[in-house]
Amino acid sequence: MGEVRIPVEAVKGRGAASRIAHRFERDERAAFDDGWSTLDDGLAADRAPVRTEVIWEEARSVISSNESPDVYFERSINPYRGCEHGCIYCYARPNHAYVNLSPGLDFETKIIAKRNVAQVLRHELGKRRYEPKLIAIGTSTDCYQPLERELKLTRSVIELLHETNHAFSLVTKSSGVERDIDLIAPMAAKGLTAINVTITTLDTDLMRKLEPRAAAPHRRLRTLRTLAENGIPCGVSLAPQIPFLTDDMEQVLEAAWDAGARSAFYHVIRLPWEVSPLFREWLQAHYPQRADRVMARIADMRGGKDYDADFATRMKGVGPWAQLIAQRFQKAATRIGFNRERVVLDESQFRPPAQGGQGALF
Structure with a gap:
């Protein structure tokens, strides 16, 4: 698979270190020195900051x-494609290939925003045969990534x-959810919502490499505390x-329990399609001494492969290492008190939205 490589020092604050070619591309590209300083000039240009670009999309369904x-x-809404957080392990990266963009740097720098997401959703919720069921927001990419502050x-x-x-429910790595507590708290009081905050690690140095533009661990804990103080059921x-x-x-x-989370869950790392070479590249850039050990243990949990998409095992993995992680989680969660009561949201309170035009008068 071809790729355009960029020095690691050129992508500070980004997860990927290359614009890796996606799986549908036919052409492969490689750097070449033609004797006229072209290679050096190209590397100098690549050292410029990689800026975020918004690509507007008019969605037909959401x-x-x-x-x-x-x-x-069963149902989800993603207002954005791509994610500025730049988490190197994100399983949604391969989706950028469907719009002819790289799952590498393009995924975290070329963000597709669904300009009309609310209008289309209003139309879909207003259909006569619509039956309300829980909607999960931001299941592929974070719905509170930095662009949300503006858009x-x-x-x-x-x-x-x-x-x-x-x-509805949502999961986020951002403190941006606090900006919408004025809407979320009243819904929580009616049993209509629950919020989950992802905290992969408390190690700030590791987190900055894994999730370069997401909120720091201590900030996510403060978000959990703020949600809980406002009566919003929250989990980690x-x-x-x-x-x-x-x-x-x-x-x-x-730490999450002390902050107010009362439910918890985990998944093991997933490396579908282009995520595998991107993650391998990331390991070599940041943790070369342990790269082989990390990939060997991932393969142990995936039947000897980097990834297995089987529904029964893709979230938790198989084998001794997967069992060890499961045992650690279960023992710790039980000891601390997580998941004693399941939060069940009320889907019966739904009322169809008002529609624009004369139909809203009748």
Whole structure:
């Protein structure tokens, strides 16, 4: 697979170190010195900061459905494609290939924003045959990534769900969710929402390499505390667990409990399609001494491969290492008190939204 390599020092604050070619590309590219300083000039240009670009999209539909038995929701909404947080392990990176963009740097620098997400959602919720079911927001990419502060697409979705009393949940690595507590707290009081915050590790140095533009661990803990203080059911996601890297599961759970989280879950790292070479590149750049050990243990959890998409095993893995992670999580969660009561959101309060035009008068 071809790629355009960029020096690691040129992508400070980004997860990927290359614009790796996606799986549908036919051409392969490689750097070449033609004797006229072209190679050096190109590297100098690459050292310029990689800026974020917004690509607007007019969505035709926004509610996605799935029948995956290992996923807790049937419906989801993603206001954005791509994510500025730049998490190197993100399983959504390969989706950028479908729009002819690189799952590498393009995924975290070329963000596709669904300009009309709220308008289309209003139309879909207003259909006569619509049956309300829990909607999960931001299941592929973080709905509170930095651009949300300016674009407010996620807020527009929550405003409509607030208007219609529609149950929803979301998971985020950002403190940006605090900006929408004025909408979320009243819905939580009605049993309509629950929020999960992902805390992969408390190790700030590791986190800055894994998730370069996400909120710091201490800031995510403060977000959990703020949510809990406002009466919002909240949980902590310890995803993904990566052997020999994220080794502080118990400490994360204890800190999250103290902050007010009462539910918890985890997944092991997933490396579908282009995520595997990107993650290998990241390991060589940041942790070369342990790269082989990390990949060997990942393969142990995937039947000897980098990834296995089997519904029964893709979230938790197989084998001794997967069992060890599961045992550690279960023992720590039980000891601390997590997951004693399941939060069930009320889907019965939904009322159809008002539609524009004369139809709203009748």
